[in-house]
Amino acid sequence: MIYPEEDYLQLSGLQHFAFCRRQWALIHLENQWKDNLRTVEGNLFHHRAHDSKQRERRGDILILRDLPICSASLGISGKCDVVEFHADPAGIALSGEAGHWLPFPIEYKKGAPKAHQADELQLCAQTLCLEEMLCCTITEGALFYGETHRRSVVSFTDELRTTVRTMLAEMHQLYNRGHTPRVKPTKSCNACSLQEICLPILMRKQTVKAYLHQAMEDRP
Numbered sequence: 001m002i003y004p005e006e007d008y009l010q011l012s013g014l015q016h017f018a019f020c021r022r023q024w025a026l027i028h029l030e031n032q033w034k035d036n037l038r039t040v041e042g043n044l045f046h047h048r049a050h051d052s053k054q055r056e057r058r059g060d061i062l063i064l065r066d067l068p069i070c071s072a073s074l075g076i077s078g079k080c081d082v083v084e085f086h087a088d089p090a091g092i093a094l095s096g097e098a099g100h101w102l103p104f105p106i107e108y109k110k111g112a113p114k115a116h117q118a119d120e121l122q123l124c125a126q127t128l129c130l131e132e133m134l135c136c137t138i139t140e141g142a143l144f145y146g147e148t149h150r151r152s153v154v155s156f157t158d159e160l161r162t163t164v165r166t167m168l169a170e171m172h173q174l175y176n177r178g179h180t181p182r183v184k185p186t187k188s189c190n191a192c193s194l195q196e197i198c199l200p201i202l203m204r205k206q207t208v209k210a211y212l213h214q215a216m217e218d219r220p
Contacts, residue, residue, distance in 0.1 A: 003075030009171055011069070011078030014125050014164070017171055018118035024171070025180035060087035062094070062101060069129040074168050080126050082106040092136045103130050105141040112147040117163070119143050120154050124164045127156050 010028065017024035026032040056063040062085040070077035085094060085101035094101050107123045120143070127138045142151040154160075174181070 001075075002072045003172075005070075005072075005077075007172070008070065008075050008077045009168070009175060011076040011125050011129070012122065013171065014076075014167060015118045015122040017167055018116065018121045020184075021174070021181045022183050025174060029175065029178060029180055061085065062087075062097060069126060069133060071129040071132045073132060074125070074128060074165065075172055076125060076129065076168060078126070078129075080105050080130070081108045083130065092134055103134060103136065103138050105130060105138070106144055106151070107141070108144050108146070110146040112145050113143070113152055117160075120160060121164055121167065123154055124156050124160045125168070128161065128164060 013024055013028045016027055054065050054067075056065075064083045064085070065081065067080040067083050068077070069080055082105070084104040084106065085091070085097075086104060087099055088102040089100055091100035091102040105123060105126050107119065107126065109119055113119075123141050123143060127141055130136075131138055138156060140153055140155055142153050144151050
């Protein structure tokens with residue numbers, strides 16, 4: 001399937017979706033947003049990562065920052081924090097550059113590696129876009145975490161690629177329906193900046209319909 005540009009979803013939304021489908025819907029369907037300390041610090045961290053030349057050479061490595069990407073087959077668009085192109089005879093040709101180059105995408109994250117795969121899925125989606133745009137195969141990338149100051153190498157396995165495609169297809173279905181999933185409270189709710197909008201404690205106890213009905217009955 002080929003999606004028209006007007007139907008492209010934000011690639012960054014995949015991380016929200018992997019973390020919590022309701023969080024993704026509140027942000028990308030209902031345009032709800034509220035910053036907390038973690039989101040502000042994360043935005044500042046990304047700003048510093050992009051605060052440099054967009055094109056840089058370091059020996060046999062060409063570095064591009066804030067690189068726009070998209071995929072018509074997945075119906076997404078976004079940007080890569082950093083893509084390193086390593087000189088390699090088995091690589092691809094790049095406009096304005098001699099030789100051949102292998103892409104190596106890098107996503108910057110403020111915190112530390114997480115138990116869930118949201119970061120890996122976002123990086124894999126970026127890779128699928130790059131492969132479609134550059135007509136190449138990318139086997140690995142990396143996540144750079146601000147707390148550890150280390151890169152965590154990610155292998156783009158068939159399983160990870162399939163999960164990305166499956167989640168993106170579900171995102172498109174929900175977006176077309178305009179459907180916001182019901183909350184499924186977890187421990188992660190405490191760290192969510194949308195907690196006061198989502199109201200996971202309320203939803204655990206009763207539905208919104210029941211809450212509104214009770215509130216109307218309690219009015220004098």
